[in-house]
Amino acid sequence: MYALNIDPNNPLGNPDAAQLRQLNVEMVRYTYHDSSGGDELDQSMTEFFTQKAWEYHEAGIRSLIILTYDTYPDRPASDAPDSDWDRYIEDFARRAGQIASLLSPWQPAFQAWNEPDHPGQLGYHPTLRPEVYGRMLSQTCNAIKAVDPSFLVVTAGLASGNPAWLTRVIESLGGDLPADIVAFHPYGQRPDPDWPHPDWFFGYVGDLLNGYYEAGKRRPIWITEMGSQEKDLGNSRHQVAEFIRRYYTAMTTRYSDKVQQLFWFCYSDGMVPTFGLIDEDGNPKPAFDAFREVAAPPSFVPLAAAQPKPHSESFTPSTSTFVIPFRQFITMEVAQLKDQITRL
Numbered sequence: 001m002y003a004l005n006i007d008p009n010n011p012l013g014n015p016d017a018a019q020l021r022q023l024n025v026e027m028v029r030y031t032y033h034d035s036s037g038g039d040e041l042d043q044s045m046t047e048f049f050t051q052k053a054w055e056y057h058e059a060g061i062r063s064l065i066i067l068t069y070d071t072y073p074d075r076p077a078s079d080a081p082d083s084d085w086d087r088y089i090e091d092f093a094r095r096a097g098q099i100a101s102l103l104s105p106w107q108p109a110f111q112a113w114n115e116p117d118h119p120g121q122l123g124y125h126p127t128l129r130p131e132v133y134g135r136m137l138s139q140t141c142n143a144i145k146a147v148d149p150s151f152l153v154v155t156a157g158l159a160s161g162n163p164a165w166l167t168r169v170i171e172s173l174g175g176d177l178p179a180d181i182v183a184f185h186p187y188g189q190r191p192d193p194d195w196p197h198p199d200w201f202f203g204y205v206g207d208l209l210n211g212y213y214e215a216g217k218r219r220p221i222w223i224t225e226m227g228s229q230e231k232d233l234g235n236s237r238h239q240v241a242e243f244i245r246r247y248y249t250a251m252t253t254r255y256s257d258k259v260q261q262l263f264w265f266c267y268s269d270g271m272v273p274t275f276g277l278i279d280e281d282g283n284p285k286p287a288f289d290a291f292r293e294v295a296a297p298p299s300f301v302p303l304a305a306a307q308p309k310p311h312s313e314s315f316t317p318s319t320s321t322f323v324i325p326f327r328q329f330i331t332m333e334v335a336q337l338k339d340q341i342t343r344l
Helices: 017-022 043-058 082-106 130-147 163-172 205-215 237-254 286-295 326-331 334-343
Strands: 002-005 027-031 062-067 109-112 182-184 221-226 259-264
Touching (some): 002 286, 027 259, 043 062, 043 082, 062 082, 082 109, 082 130, 109 130, 130 163, 182 205, 205 221, 205 237
Parallel strands (some): 027 062, 062 109
């Protein structure tokens, strides 16, 4: 549940495993970058990302690898004809299979594209038609599962807030959803119906979550991005910290039957200002402590050892007498144990 978006390709978004363990991170999400094109992986990138996957795995941290236009270059324009997209999808799926084979020793999960339902903006155009994305998802899933059927394949993180877009993808595939997990990004959705206040931004995350759960054929949900800029919460870093606490509380107490992972966005303001747990100079913000606290493993509080009742000559044993407290049992010498059994 306690997962984090990082960017190993960005020095300001590239925490080492020790820093991630300090935050109690269980899983990280990052893009596999390879601008080489062609039939083979860029060897410098294979060395870089195998090192990263190994480092996280050794620290007990799982990886979710995002496969996007940064993974295979020269994608067609969003409105390009199907023939152009079919050629690109074939190359993209082949690369997905190569990366799955490369990283298989560390058992990552794979996410096919990112925000294809986003309308696009200056400098960011991930947009795909639902039918195009359906073909991409299907072929990418097949390529990854051919390497290892147990690998988890995650849909792109959907950002439009419109579960009907996913329904159109599924309809284009004849009712099939070739993915193990449905992902979405509930930016601007309140963690509680009335917090930060009842009309804050777009709505309550629970309503949207249920919509994607039903549209996605009740597949488990991964929220692969969630966060907020400081300006959207009154320019208060403490409000952002409270936002984190409330989101994780909502997921763990009300939606744990549907939501398996929540990847906070993001590690550093050096990735996208001012979403980070740390600022651009590497200084922890209140959000850093909030994430670390909610992700901390629960403390183990041992049960107090039962106190034995005093014996008397007229004592008549009952069935409860035969229950020896565990702590007493493991510390009792063999002779004492035999003596007690003989008395009973």
